[in-house]
Amino acid sequence: MKDSNHWLWLAGLLLCGWLVYLLTPILSPFLVGILLAYLGDPLVDRLERCKLSRTWAVIAVFTLFSLLLLLLLLVLLPMLGKQLMHLYQLAPLALDWLQQQALPWLQQQLGLEEDFWRLDQLKAALSGHLGSTTDLVGVILSQATASSLALLAWVGNLLLVPVVSFYLLRDWDLIMAKLRSLLPRRREDVVMTLIGECHEVIGAFLRGQLLVMLALAVIYASGLMLVGLELGLLIGVLAGLASIVPYMGFVVGFGAAVIAVLFQFGLEPYPLLGIAAVFTVGQLLEGMLLTPMLVGDRIGLHPVAVIFAVLAGGQLFGFTGVLLALPVAAVIMVLLRHVHDLYKLSDLYTKHAAVAAEPPSEP
Known part of the structure; x- marks a missing residue:
């Protein structure tokens, strides 16, 4: 490949990255739809092997996902909501326990000053806020409906996810085949x-x-x-x-x-x-x-790399970055593995090794 083609590919990658950065606010529903389609494609392929058409297989998988989501909304979320409210109400009691039992014991063991721990202000603020509201859901809804445009955008994105995932899942194999047909013929295998x-x-x-x-x-x-x-x-x-x-x-x-x-x-x-x-x-x-x-041993993502990828994606692109963090990190890991193999085969590595292995010449 000529140098001009190298620069052309680099410019294209930079342009794509710039466009992704500009479109970050609207990418979330599409990324969630792609994720759902990617997760559901193996199930659809299995149903197709059972002599079911692609469309009906997608409908069956969508029905399964919908039932799981309905079960989550009707059973798990109310239970979690009750426990969150219980935790919210126990917070002042927990601060009392810390202030009267746990922290004095720790203070005695470590030899700290008497007024080293100061939780009175935090407790007062938390108790005052707890007394001012008894409906956590109402507070959340009031904040969410403060801006009608923001609420409409949020609802629109939520409704867009199943539509995007349905059409992507139905046409997943066709999209993959089209993308493969666009690859350079000489580099297709690589x-x-x-x-x-x-x-x-x-x-x-x-x-x-x-x-x-x-x-x-x-x-x-x-x-x-x-x-x-x-x-x-x-x-x-x-x-x-x-x-x-x-x-x-x-x-x-x-x-x-x-x-x-x-x-x-x-x-x-x-x-x-x-x-x-x-x-x-x-x-x-x-x-x-x-x-x-x-899972097996196929991942190869170090725990530190996982933490860094999630934090870096959230810092750079918000929720969209969190969705992209781990797939991008996995792709980078695979590419770095091949770059490492190419480096081991390159003259930059082998010649230095050969020079280091040669015995010093006698005078």
Whole structure:
């Protein structure tokens, strides 16, 4: 490829990046639609192999997704809402517990000054805000409806997601075939190899890790509720969501559960042992069954890279950046792996190695 073509491709990439940056405010529903279509395409392909037409297979998958969403809205969200309200009401009591029991003990152990901890102002502000409102949903709705244009835009984006995902899912194979036909013929095999590796990594992470997160959320929430923890469902769901980063769900969930147990039961040993048993079982199932079976070793994304990708995407592009962070990080990882292999085969690497291996010449 000539130098002019290199510069042309670079200019095209820069232009695409600039356009993505400008269109960030409207990209979210399309990215969510692409994500749903990508996740649902294997199910549609399986239904097609069962002699079902593509359109009816898409309708069946959409019906399944809709039922799952309806179950989430009717069962899980009200329960989580009640626990959030309960947590909101317990916050002043938790501050009292910290101020009268936990922090004095810690202060005595560390030898801190008497007025080192100052929670009076925070407690007063929180109690005043709690007394001023009794309907958290009403506050959220009042804020959301403060701007009618913002509300209409939010509702429009929400309604746009199923439309985009339906048409993308129906025409997914055709779109992929059209894109492949546009590839340069001489580079098609190389590009398809790279795309195949990216697909394997992204698919393993999105499908496998999401299933692992769901399974861990169910395990943690069920176990914590059996122990008798009032906030067990909320903590279990948060621990499952945090499991997108390996071991992060265990750290976040176990820490929050221990604090909640100490606040609810005090220093009673049995609830603490129950919490330890729940998270031990969850970690054993994740390491020995869930991750090997659902994800495998195909991801290759380091936990630090996952954290950095999510934070960087959110900082640069907001919610759109969070949606793009992990797929882009997976693609970059695959490309860097091939760049590393090419570097090992290049003269820049081999000649230096050959020079270093030569014995010094005698005078």
